[in-house]
Amino acid sequence: MSEDLVLYTTPMSRGRIARWMLEEVGAPYRAELMNFGPGMKDPAFRAINPMGKVPALRHGDAVVTETAAICAYLADAFPEAGLAPPPGSRDRAAYYRWLFFAAGPVEAAVTNKVLGVTVPDDPRMRGMVGYGSLPEVLDALEQALRGGDYLAGQSFSAADLYVGAHLAWGMAFGTIERRPAFEIYTARLTERPAAIRAREIDDGLLAEQGQASG
Known part of the structure; x- marks a missing residue:
């Protein structure tokens, strides 16, 4: 499976939690920024998450939605980060x-x-x-x-x-x-x-959005 990691998110959503998790994992990832409203209901995004909501994570051919599931998946996919205790313990x-x-x-x-x-x-x-x-x-x-x-x-x-x-x-x-x-x-x-890195990224994106709408 390709190792490409793509996070679909907005800076004022539960996507902040998924980004923090990705920063903890330390693997390279790309963020696709979505807008609330019609953009999330677009057929192209619904093919990734039929609910039309963020966050969603694509890891090669695998797709994970629901923030807790994204956290659990990343902890297992990147065990070297040490973000989950040993199975069965x-x-x-x-x-x-x-x-x-x-x-x-x-x-x-x-x-x-x-x-x-x-x-x-x-x-x-x-x-x-x-x-x-x-x-x-x-x-x-x-x-x-x-x-x-x-x-x-x-x-x-x-x-x-x-x-x-x-x-x-x-x-x-x-x-x-x-x-x-x-x-x-x-x-x-x-x-x-x-956590600080993730927060700075999302807060920076929020500031950019505010400037663009101002």
Whole structure:
């Protein structure tokens, strides 16, 4: 398979997480910048992602969508970067657990909060809601962070990147409450060299877009 890596993204989207992951991996990649609106619904892009959304990643003939899946794929495709614990290990179990906890319960609970969706106070209805409640989700994350600096063993992994990005974004925009454990955790992660590089690239693109529209 060709080693070409192409990220389809916009600088104000979950594509920022995928770019951070690519910077951590360290392999050469190219970014195809998309515009929200008709451009993402164009048949050419829908052939890559039928949902017409970013981010999407193309690695040779392979295509990956969904940000958590992109992070997991890149960690496995470039094992030399050390972004995932060994398969079958206890740390790998924690890695999967928290990576997909953020992709499922965290995403759903935060989105419902933003949309003003309230789960009825009825045990039958609450049982249908996989995340329970936003406070329960955040309590679970906070408890996990008491175990050490990282979520899956003693080393930074793609799970930390994905969870940390969600927490940092949510606290910045007020969709996730600021808790000391979250602030300490995200401060450590977002100062990683790869995180800074990715942020500078996307912030630079946002500034260019602002100048072009001004």
